[in-house]
Amino acid sequence: MIVSIGQLDGIAAEYKQKSRVYSKIVKICCGTGCVSSGALKVHEKLSEFIKAENLSDKVLLKKTGCHGLCERGPIIVFGDDEILYQTVGKRNLEDDARLLLKTIQDGTIAENLLYKDDDKAKRYVSPRDIPFYAGQTRIVLSQNGIIDPEDIEEYISLGGYQAVHKALKADPMEIIDWIEKSGLRGRGGGGFPTGTKWRSCRDASGEPRYVIANGDEGDPGAFMDRSLMEGNPHAVIEGMIIGGYAVGSSQGFIYVRDEYPLAVQRLLMAIDKAREYGLLGSNIFNSGFNFDIKIFRGGGAFVCGESTALMSSIEGKTGEPRAKYIHTVEKGLWDKPSNLNNVETWACVPHIINKGWEWFGSIGTPQSKGTKVFSLVGKVKNTGLVEVPMGITLNEIIFKLGGGIHGSRKFKAVQTGGPSGGCIPGEYLAMPVDFDSLTKLGSMMGSGGMIVMDERDCMVDVARYFLKFLVDESCGKCTPCREGVRRMFEIVDNICSGNGSKGDVEHLEELARAIQLGSLCALGQSAPNPVLSTIKYFRDEYNVHIEQKKCPAGVCKALTTFIIDPEKCTGCMRCASECPVTCISGEKKKAHTIDQSKCIKCGTCYDVCKFDAVKYE
Amino acid sequence: MVEFTINGKNVRAEKDETILNVARREGFDIPTLCYNDTLGSDGRCRLCMVEVRKGNRKRIVTSCLYPVESGVEVFTESPDVLLVRKTVLELLLARCPNSETIQYLAKEHGITKTRYMKDNDKGKCILCNLCVKTCEFNVGVAALCMSGKGPLKKVTTPYSEPSHDCIGCGACVAICPTGHIYMEDKDGVRTIWNKRFELARCPQCNRYHAPVEQLEFIATKSGTPMEQLLICPSCK
Amino acid sequence: MEVDTAAINTIIDKYGKDKSYLLAMFQDVQRQYRYLPKEAIQYICDRLHIPFSKGYEVATFYSSLSLTPRGKHIVHVCLGTACHLRGGPNILDSFERALNIKRGGTTENGLFTLESVNCLGACALAPLVRVDGHDYGKTTPGSVKKIIKEYGEPT
Known part of the structure; x- marks a missing residue:
């Protein structure tokens, strides 16, 4: 049980001491993207090798949360951002694991596992130099990919729960002041000033009060919150404890999508650990303040991301929203004052408390302070998570960090804000990304999904x-x-x-x-x-x-016909073998044809043809 | 006391009243479908929307839920209000083309046909939820519910099967604004929600008057002896 | 169908008989039966003293709950935006053809249930398919049959 700052510091010091015995630290990204790409197999194989070489007490092999560069997963980082290896184990697990072992043993860098530019001319050793990372400002994600999310002591060793201690020494009103002055706005979509919300909740009459973290990330193509909950669950918990203290609540709830089993598991584990260490529960840091958190899993209903629907769902009912003429900060969960923030908003809070509102306010734009995490997906080269200061242009995000459009096609639009947002065309790529600019363009910030589209998208x-x-x-x-x-x-x-x-x-x-x-x-x-x-x-x-009656992008099936240009077709047979309805015929090395009566216009032939022989009209 | 204006007229109201209540008292006609005095408001049908102006800000709100506010100007038939109201009616007309209630309301707003494909599987149900609420809160049995979500949402008994809880009282039929719910009394049997109820016969006039299950329910709830309940209201 | 009331009691008690956890209880029951049997809904409602209709309302509102028995293997085709743009609908279409069922359906031999899902959040691997929790990234219409084969024959 931790009851004093001395004990907290003690754990941090002990942890650092303990990790000094390791001469090498290897971090394997075990976020959902990398796990889907086979990260666990790499972990298993490498552990085997390490054991066989009797290196177990010298090498610390860690499973971390998402590193962000999902496109190149599985990602492995050595030491403190010394080396980044990408797509490890994708070609040959055994060979790649041997290369990793070699790096561990004598520092030999495996050239073919390094991140390369498109033209393969330039290779990057440290992630710090890769444009995808170099252009980011990582605050919320600063520990993602570094710490083992299942190890509370590692979180503490990096300054974890210091913010709770600092906050509990202050007056709740003072904390609300700090959050207000920091300019923090809700990261879930609306962009409502967080401090103002906290103040209204504190001022509302009624007991008990609740604080809620919205982790019901429903926007398709968005996975910021998931990566955060999976990769650094204690940051969310820490933010909530501070928020609970500020608004006068001793009960918190986290509402998580059931489609994110790993996030649920990590949060549950983190809550248990925090309780065990006395950081949740009664009389936290001997301050007299009590706070605990319960987890609720969603049921696959997008509408439950809406605050009143979410609260109704926590009450055990269907997720039907209600009119908010009386705000949820006054009458929310069970009609009691309830303060709901998105998980990313909560994760910003400890940083603001630790480093001060002035520091936070110095990042971003005058109206949109701080950073925002985006999930950059679609037709972009580097699919992944990026955290950037507000005010950065769409251009920078998509072309500098994201590496531009996949293949040789041209950019067409970027969709932000999920199903509530809109599509922004090329002429506005120089627009800064902040709450108000995106709204002006007819889209919105939303929770941070950024879906890039090219000419082949209708x-x-x-x-x-x-x-x-x-x-x-x-x-x-x-x-x-x-x-x-x-x-x-x-x-x-x-x-x-x-x-x-x-x-x-x-x-x-x-x-x-x-x-x-x-x-x-x-x-x-x-x-x-x-x-x-x-x-x-x-x-x-x-x-x-x-x-x-035409679809210029060749997507709308009723308006599109695919044909093979006999001049260009080399008869490689790729399209014929990939066609799901086998409606392409032709002999090897001779021009192929599509049987239009059977064609389902899926466009697979167009996508797989390496000779531009398939056309649509 | 709260003072504000409706369509330019100065009105006064109690602090917790809704705009709808005040407007109706003051003689302004605001159509509603899902509102009921005894069961409160959910804001489902969106017919009762009005425009509320406060300084430069204007909002379209559901008058059945919006609490009165000092100094605001309320407009019950602004262009935006009428756009919403007419759209709602046209959409409901496509959903329930055979509902006389909807046809009538739509016509009152100048809508005689709908541009959308007419549904043929929704009956006359506009999902106002009044039947579900009256069953739960007025009758106290909660036999009905909404199932599903989105366009598949419907009012039903669980699994569309005869409900153990339904007492056949017909309160749902009485409250339904569009006449969607089917109920038939024939040869001493009431059929409602796929369930058949034996009707009780009054020992004095010998007429069928209520389902036995309903009387038994009342007997248990109120402690009134069954013999008394068997006597029909007209013979009491 | 008969449900194992002892197991359901364990679930109900795990959540302290708290009505707020109705959805969670349903989810846990579904994990045992791969769907949510009517008898389980009824049993849980009775123990929590809530009307059966309210339980049914919740059970039908949340799309992650299934009221009909599902196959041994559940194929989830992701139709999130990234997957949509990278050909997710064609993958779903290919599964429908290969399994000879529509989305939401179960093969006659009870081996496969085909469902779509809004987003699994592994957009770098779009179009993504998840079978029983195992992910297949960058799928093509051509790879669909291979995936199915790993689990058995659809007929």
């Missing part, structure tokens, strides 16, 4: 995709969202199938406005955004679908 199809998502995920409570969004889907679906008619776009705009104005919760109110933003920037594409 904007009408993207709108259709998000509408379908929202139709299925609407809770069905209020008429405009339940009935209106499915009618928007029908109209867009018609356009994609070549049955669009003149006036459809105007009809969509009218219906969209009514849904925005009339829906009960943020899900419905923002549901038309993907359609409105694509109409705003890609109206021509809608018109081509409607008037010429």
